[in-house]
Amino acid sequence: MIDAHAPLFPLVDSSYDNQEIIRCMETLLSGQLTMGPRVKQFEETFASKVGARYAVMVNSGSSANLLAISALVNPLRKVHLSPGDRVAVPAVCWSTSIWPIMQCGLIPVIVDVDPRTLNISIPALRVVLDRQQVRGLVMVHVLGNSTELGQLLQLVREHGLILVEDTCESLGTTWRDSYLGTLGDFGTYSFYFSHHMTTIEGGMVVSRSPEDDDMLRCLRTHGWSREQSNRDQLEGENPTIDPRFLFINLGYNLRPMEIQAAFGLEQIRRLHDMNAHRRSNVARLGAAFEAHPLWHGQLEFPRATSDLDPCWFGFPFLVSPETRLDYRRFTRSLLARGIDTRPVVSGNMALQPALRHLPVDLSEGPFTGAQTIHDRGLFIGAHSKPLTDERIAILVDIVLRTLEEHC
Numbered sequence: 154m155i156d157a158h159a160p161l162f163p164l165v166d167s168s169y170d171n172q173e174i175i176r177c178m179e180t181l182l183s184g185q186l187t188m189g190p191r192v193k194q195f196e197e198t199f200a201s202k203v204g205a206r207y208a209v210m211v212n213s214g215s216s217a218n219l220l221a222i223s224a225l226v227n228p229l230r231k232v233h234l235s236p237g238d239r240v241a242v243p244a245v246c247w248s249t250s251i252w253p254i255m256q257c258g259l260i261p262v263i264v265d266v267d268p269r270t271l272n273i274s275i276p277a278l279r280v281v282l283d284r285q286q287v288r289g290l291v292m293v294h295v296l297g298n299s300t301e302l303g304q305l306l307q308l309v310r311e312h313g314l315i316l317v318e319d320t321c322e323s324l325g326t327t328w329r330d331s332y333l334g335t336l337g338d339f340g341t342y343s344f345y346f347s348h349h350m351t352t353i354e355g356g357m358v359v360s361r362s363p364e365d366d367d368m369l370r371c372l373r374t375h376g377w378s379r380e381q382s383n384r385d386q387l388e389g390e391n392p393t394i395d396p397r398f399l400f401i402n403l404g405y406n407l408r409p410m411e412i413q414a415a416f417g418l419e420q421i422r423r424l425h426d427m428n429a430h431r432r433s434n435v436a437r438l439g440a441a442f443e444a445h446p447l448w449h450g451q452l453e454f455p456r457a458t459s460d461l462d463p464c465w466f467g468f469p470f471l472v473s474p475e476t477r478l479d480y481r482r483f484t485r486s487l488l489a490r491g492i493d494t495r496p497v498v499s500g501n502m503a504l505q506p507a508l509r510h511l512p513v514d515l516s517e518g519p520f521t522g523a524q525t526i527h528d529r530g531l532f533i534g535a536h537s538k539p540l541t542d543e544r545i546a547i548l549v550d551i552v553l554r555t556l557e558e559h560c
């Protein structure tokens with residue numbers, strides 16, 4: 154059925170089909186709806202897909218970030234951060250890349266980004282690390298790209314940082330032979346419906362050590378002992394407590410449901426193909442812009458960093474500084490012509506009013522790279538299915554003609 158009101162080119166195309174629906178129906182009919190065997194199976198499948206040792210599923214990417222940082226500050230973790238410790242985070246990120254840092258009593262230190270990659274600026278990070286006592290880094294891999302990771306990992310080693318990779322926008326991007334999200338202590342992913350794969354809502358935390366895996370499982374679910382690898386020992390040490398209700402640490406309830414995992418098990422089988430389509434769509438869009446008769450370099454396309462095979466989350470661009478543009482009118486006109494756009498994540502997070510009354514360290518500003526992205530950056534959808542040449546031609550034509558009209 155054609156929806157006359159649907160945009161010609163939405164930000165997201167629907168990535169599921171009848172198989173996901175059937176798997177969800179089977180799950181509903183099975184009677185096991187809360188977290189159970191499908192979640193376990195999805196965790197194992199996901200871990201092996203990305204090459205992680207352990208994976209713990211949660212109900213969103215935001216919960217994944219909260220869980221990872223909560224594990225980092227937990228006093229029972231051998232190496233943990235303490236209240237007031239500082240954690241670097243890029244100025245272009247999502248709100249819940251930053252909020253959990255503060256929710257766990259730590260101080261986010263905002264670091265500028267490089268508008269050519271949309272990701273954290275290595276020179277800016279170096280300055281911050283030389284100037285301040287920073288103990289951790291939440292590296293947000295923005296829109297499927299990343300920074301110069303060889304240099305970043307060297308800084309992490311030199312400064313003994315704990316590294317959390319917020320990979321919510323970059324599932325499938327590889328650096329050398331590794332999936333993003335598997336390079337640090339923790340990697341987090343989102344399966345919100347617009348992301349590389351979806352469980353409707355959902356998220357995952359990957360980790361490297363059995364101790365962290367135990368910690369994540371404990372904090373995910375009330376702080377109880379049920380999923381601990383040393384469950385028998387814990388129960389033996391507490392013989393007077395009902396072993397089903399033995400609480401050994403703090404905790405939340407961030408559990409996913411079985412239908413989310415059922416959905417994910419189907420989606421992950423198609424992740425490779427969907428990502429191949431995204432990569433190809435982005436490459437073909439870029440080529441079509443540059444081949445269009447109206448093209449004179451009025452858009453700048455972010456570049457992938459060294460040794461990275463990016464799986465773009467969207468098709469991002471910066472309108473060149475020579476093009477004087479009323480950004481709001483431009484995006485409204487594009488939408489009126491059927492092309493949805495959005496800022497690069499949320500633009501410069503340092504401008505958000507929430508930060509004014511929160512303990513965030515903005516002293517490393519001004520964030521000129523983030524401001525450039527804020528003022529001139531946009532993205533359109535990359536889509537998980539192949540775009541036809543005709544659709545690409547129409548899209549490119551509309552964008553360039555609309556741009557001409559607004560200059």
Ligand SMILES: Cc1ncc(COP(=O)(O)O)c(C=O)c1O
Nearest residue numbers: 213214215247321322343344345
């Ligand atoms: C970088 C980043 N981190 C975290 C999240 C949060 O994920 P979720 O929407 O699944 O809570 C998002 C969401 O888009 C994101 O882009």
